[in-house]
């Protein structure tokens with residue numbers, strides 16, 4: 083090869099790299115995977131109480147006394163008064179809730195309780211997990227928190243196969259609990275409206291299903307053990323909205339502004355764990371209309387219009403938590 087064609091080849095390669103870098107910036111996730119190297123599989127040192135210390139800086143000390151899951155005794159004997167209605171409190175939904183708490187459970191499993199230091203990872207549903215090869219790293223955490231209908235089957239290499247906790251609501255419960263979870267996965271209901279309690283009651287007690295009152299038809303059959311179901315304390319939704327997003331808690335609007343389930347899960351993890359890592363968080367830029375948002379399906383930001391989320395505000399909140407060291411990110415942000 084002549085030295086002239088050598089230079090031509092080199093110039094072509096350089097142009098290709100420049101185009102790829104430009105494309106990765108403009109299309110966000112599309113090519114960034116090529117430049118992305120997963121972090122080492124070595125376990126991070128874990129310091130007992132560290133996440134709680136960070137949480138108190140963000141959320142204040144009020145959260146220390148709050149149970150993670152709602153308990154029957156607080157509604158059966160004492161009738162805990164709540165200032166807010168769902169999704170920020172339980173005001174007005176107490177009777178339905180009482181029936182659900184009578185058939186479900188509230189304990190934190192011994193396998194989590196007995197850990198000297200709880201290493202947790204919150205797995206968001208973002209597209210940036212695709213081709214991340216983070217499955218092995220994710221599986222090594224003591225507690226793996228997943229969200230909604232995010233699949234593991236077929237994606238084990240990128241997202242792992244362990245699920246300790248899965249947050250869901252009726253409209254997001256379209257997953258096979260046996261295939262996408264482990265036998266002991268805790269299924270944690272995030273209630274947004276009274277009908278959500280009604281749905282779980284009909285499913286678990288095999289009562290007549292109700293079809294009205296949901297923005298999307300929830301499953302009519304859902305094969306789970308009621309003892310694995312927990313009800314998330316709406317207090318965590320309240321503090322995520324208030325302290326992370328500065329949202330008003332009392333909102334007259336029909337579609338309430340609220341944190342995404344992922345941001346809620348990070349809030350929960352900061353109260354349950356000693357070390358909190360996150361992966362798969364981050365939406366494309368609003369101008370990026372073509373970028374798919376999930377690692378498992380082809381939908382864009384358009385699908386979220388009218389869902390009551392402010393993803394740019396959430397990105398600021400997550401960046402703040404990353405900067406102060408409250409959480410660490412396994413993917414890029």
Ligand SMILES: CC(=O)N[C@H]1[C@H]([C@H](O)[C@H](O)CO)O[C@](OP(=O)(O)OC[C@H]2O[C@@H](n3ccc(N)nc3=O)[C@H](O)[C@@H]2O)(C(=O)O)C[C@@H]1O
Pocket residue numbers: 205206207208209229230231253254255341342343344345362363364365366375376385386389391
């Ligand atoms: C159409 C629609 O309603 N989409 C909502 C979906 C949908 O209801 C479920 O997937 C069930 O099908 O649920 C949401 O979220 P979703 O289930 O998409 O994702 C779970 C959480 O992952 C984080 N995420 C996701 C994608 C992405 N590109 N970046 C991210 O950071 C977010 O923190 C997100 O919460 C939800 O519950 O929050 C929020 C979405 O608005």
Ligand SMILES: CC(=O)N[C@@H]1[C@@H](O[C@@H]2O[C@H](CO)[C@H](O)[C@H](O)[C@H]2O)[C@H](O)[C@@H](CO)O[C@H]1O
Pocket residue numbers: 251253274297336337338340342343385386387388389390
């Ligand atoms: C697709 C959409 O915009 N749905 C909204 C629904 O938003 C979703 O609510 C979920 C809780 O049920 C969860 O917060 C999810 O992240 C949201 O995307 C609104 O809550 C609902 C209010 O009536 O209206 C639906 O159209």
